[in-house]
Amino acid sequence: MIEFSKNQIDKLPYLEKINLINSATGYKSANLIGTISEDHITNLAIFSSVTHYGSAPAIFGFVVRPTTVTRNTYTNIKTTGYFTINPVHEKIITDAHHTSAKYPEGISEFEKTDLEEEYKDNFKAPFVKDSPIQIGLKFLEEYHIKANGTILVLGEIVKLYVKESLIENDLFINLSKVNIATINGLDGYTIPPAPKRQAYQRPK
16 A cells, blocks of 8 residues: 555645545546526536435535636526536547636637537526436535635536436436446546446344
């Protein structure tokens, strides 16, 4: 085992530090978050921090980096109140990863990739067209993390669209059927194999 003390981690070059720490927690979800500004300019950005925070009500959250610079996703959510979450699948990995590039506020990532926006049922924010899972959320609340200036953004699911073939009898969504990707670190994409499901556990 190689040991890294806090002092050693703090002294690492920036890119090496973020590679080390971001990959230490294991595989993370890969999701595209879609928003639109008050001026009707769309924005699409990849996030690896989307997490389920409850099912009743259905709440998902993600982390926004410090707003010392413009964060279009965050700004759009705060001004319009809505956003979408679209899991990344194998066929769109390259385009999805490109949304991490820092474009000026007036340029939409939809214009710089082959990803297409889609609107459904008068939901304000854009979904990613042909995504096998599309989640529409309404902004709920936020928590400022003082230790590093990041923000946890929470949203409540108000629309959920799932490709029918992915849903099993107990409503489990089998992501392996459409090669949904995960992220190892910041840029290591992988396609997990079919899941090995376990029975609901009770005390012995």
